[in-house]
Amino acid sequence: MKTITLTPFLISLLTSPLSTNAAGFATVDLSKSTGAAQFKASGFIYGWPDNGTNAATGIAGNLVRDIKFNANRAGGAQISAGGWARGGLAQYTPRFNSALSNYKTTRMYGGDFILLVHDMWGADGGNVGKFPGDNDNWTEMENFIKQVCKDLRANNMLEGLVIDLWNEPDLTMFWAKSWEQFLSYSARAYKLFKQELPTTNISGPSMAHSAGKNDKNWQAWARSMAGNKTIPDIYSWHQIGDWEREPDSTIPDLKSLQKTYGLPDRPIDINEYASKGEQNPANSVFYIGQLERWNLRGLRSNWGGGSALHDFMANLVFKKSGTYQPNGEWQLYKYYAGMTGEKVATTAATDRKFDVFATKSGNVAKIIAGTRTVKAQYEVRVSGLSSLGLEKSGKVSVKTYRFDWSGDSTQVGAPVDIGTKDMTYSNDALTILMDPATISTAYAYELSARK
């Protein structure tokens, strides 16, 4: 076990009394870089309009590029054709084509594409009837996977591709058979995809329930994948709602599962994050803070249905008078996309209802801060100001922006500049009190030398 030695100054920072009304505090240590900023939370699931087998061009390119979009996950869900299990090739091909169109749109913007196998099978809700491995007969599943691989090769879809073995197999809605049958499917599908497409990354298990060291499904999955040597190239799961906790809790649980069952370290995709009620600027900052701290790639959930699922960049934009417009969340992601340079070390509030993300570029620090569906005051305790070229005590210029939210389909302009203040600090540390206007409002603070 590694022991961490706290310097007397850090102890005083961590224990200094809270401002009168603060419910807690998050920390930012500007002296500790944690790697280059990569905008790891700037992905979403579905959200591209379908355009036959071509890329979609209806959404203006700046709406995509300005948020540094970098990952999409889709497979033709919820279109009129029901998928392989509901009618073989004729029902499968339109779903494959939807995925192909979404793949091309994603690649046009340089993103990676995570392919949803369960969608092309047709297990995207409703009564699909059959599942891979029914009656221990795997022939149909093998024919299906071979067809998928053939189409991926024929359409030149391997670059930037990840195969996601099955979506939310722990929910009956997506996998109506036993857990043991799912584990057999995972092991067999992994082997077949590797045989057909040896260099393509595979992700799994993409459970709805986040990694839990006491979760029976997770334990059985870890034991079975290690035993079969079918460990995915990328670990994946969903973080949707506070009932599923957050990466500060679930990453240590994954580590514990890895240790118990002998699973190696792998990159991690949180390939759906946030419930519908959590899609607003404050909660998005909370998720960004969590994802970035643990270097997780994150894709926003998409709560649209039917044709709305296949549009609107997972509710970052909406259509008015035939034109796509950005909403308040889009503005938050645009600001996040401008947080270039080095990421720095942060911690969330101990109640896990407030988090921050911060970067440093040259002598300027940018911090975003937001709560998790609470309207309460929190402090941002920033240390290491001298790493911005400042004295150990004195005054620092703090520019504050507010991110408003009026729902999915209301345009919100650029973040509101609510002024620049010279704030006094000492011992190389500054405390900023955030008093949010609503449960959805996020804030940004830009720190630099006084003009």
Ligand SMILES: *[C@@H]1O[C@H](CO)[C@@H](O)[C@H](O)[C@H]1NC(C)=O
């Ligand atoms: C669909 O794809 C075609 C061919 O690339 C392109 O000309 C057209 O603009 C696209 N339409 C939309 C709405 O994306």
Ligand SMILES: *[C@@H]1O[C@H](CO)[C@@H](O)[C@H](O)[C@H]1NC(C)=O
């Ligand atoms: C297994 O499934 C395939 C394809 O559905 C079918 O043709 C075959 O007869 C099945 N085998 C047995 C032993 O039932």
Ligand SMILES: *[C@@H]1O[C@H](CO)[C@@H](O)[C@H](O)[C@H]1NC(C)=O
């Ligand atoms: C596949 O995995 C490798 C190793 O982790 C990684 O470097 C690469 O970026 C991944 N590719 C995609 C498309 O995820």
Ligand SMILES: *[C@@H]1O[C@H](CO)[C@@H](O)[C@H](O)[C@H]1NC(C)=O
């Ligand atoms: C491989 O996976 C299957 C399906 O879960 C399981 O029954 C079997 O025990 C696993 N094999 C090993 C060696 O763990």
